[in-house]
Amino acid sequence: MSRRAQFLEVLGIPTEWIPRRPPAAPEGGTVEADLPAVMAAEPETAEEAISMVAQASVDMDAVEAADVFDVVEPLAELLPPAIVDAPLIAPVPDRAAAIAAMDWPALDAAVAACEACGLCSTRTNTVFGVGDREAEWMLVGEAPGENEDLQGEPFVGQAGKLLDNMLASLGLRRGRNVFIANVLKCRPPGNRNPEPAEVDQCEPFLKRQIALVRPKVIVVLGRFAAQSLLRTTTPIGKLRGTVHSYEGIPVVVTYHPAYLLRTLTDKARAWEDLCLAREVHDRAGAQA
Structure with a gap:
């Protein structure tokens, strides 16, 4: 299991699925623009990152049942590597x-x-x-x-x-x-x-x-x-x-x-x- 997957598992967030063929971008916008606005800014701390991941989701109701799904990188990919790769629990001094x-x-x-x-x-x-x-x-x-x-x-x-x-x-x-x-x-x-x-x-x-x-x-x-x-x-x-x-x-x-x-x-x-x-x-x- 990758560290990013471990990161989401600790947060209690399951693996995300998205359509093989992403839905068309809205007029004058992009698919990324449909993600929650909370993900637009880059988090500076682990606490902010946890809050942002918890609020981010994919609208599954908008996906047609006939679509084929693939497992893709979890939402942790949206986080800066420095935050994702940091220890999940700060070491306690002996x-x-x-x-x-x-x-x-x-x-x-x-x-x-x-x-x-x-x-x-x-x-x-x-x-x-x-x-x-x-x-x-x-x-x-x-x-x-x-x-x-x-x-x-x-x-x-x-x-x-x-x-x-x-x-x-x-x-x-x-x-x-x-x-x-x-x-x-x-x-x-x-x-x-x-x-x-x-x-x-x-x-x-x-x-x-x-x-x-x-x-x-x-x-x-x-x-x-x-x-x-x-x-x-x-x-x-x-x-x-x-x-x-x-x-x-x-x-x-x-x-x-x-x-x-x-x-x-x-x-x-x-x-x-x-x-x-x-x-x-x-x-x-x-x-x-």
């Missing part, structure tokens, strides 16, 4: 590709206005992230909790204070030489685990943040964040102690600060993880 091209201001605005999943209906604030946007260290958590949702900043409250102490042990400080973000930018109701579809919708935002920051090391906090970022179901106990990779950037996994508040015995293991991250960072700096 969301992930569009996000991957954003700079910081555009990315910040896109997160604030995002309604890609149902979490937009229950959030108080989006939690974009905080810190040095050219930092060599990046920390990634799971999702905002109640306090984060209210304040629009990741890791606040008691877990945030513990994280700040963990950063201080590495010579880092919130807002100065580290960037902190979450897998999700909106709080799941009741602090439940994020749904896979929610992670899928938010992943392009985090991926772009990592690409813009270009850290030398990423420290992932907690089982869910680690499994989401690394796309694995391996338990956190087996992910710790090994250097992983995300988009070519080394990744070290450790426990979430909220978990450490409940399980003090694992603080020593978390310190081991931070020491590993420091070694990875130092090696990356030496190779730069």
Whole structure:
């Protein structure tokens, strides 16, 4: 089927038939003059073309029954080729590709206005992230909790204070030489685990943040964040102690600060993880 035939089929217009021997032209005129006046002007847009084709028709009542008919080019032949040959449906930009091209201001605005999943209906604030946007260290958590949702900043409250102490042990400080973000930018109701579809919708935002920051090391906090970022179901106990990779950037996994508040015995293991991250960072700096 030709593109012109496809064009008319989409419009719901059947193939047109005209007599083998066209009717005589009226006195002082031409056969073309009998076509609807709407076809006299050349359309400039696809919308005008659709309207013109819809109004154009052949008066079949004027044709005698004894005439023999042939199938001829459809009415789309009357349209400029540039309009007929154009895509019938404008391509929709890929969301992930569009996000991957954003700079910081555009990315910040896109997160604030995002309604890609149902979490937009229950959030108080989006939690974009905080810190040095050219930092060599990046920390990634799971999702905002109640306090984060209210304040629009990741890791606040008691877990945030513990994280700040963990950063201080590495010579880092919130807002100065580290960037902190979450897998999700909106709080799941009741602090439940994020749904896979929610992670899928938010992943392009985090991926772009990592690409813009270009850290030398990423420290992932907690089982869910680690499994989401690394796309694995391996338990956190087996992910710790090994250097992983995300988009070519080394990744070290450790426990979430909220978990450490409940399980003090694992603080020593978390310190081991931070020491590993420091070694990875130092090696990356030496190779730069």
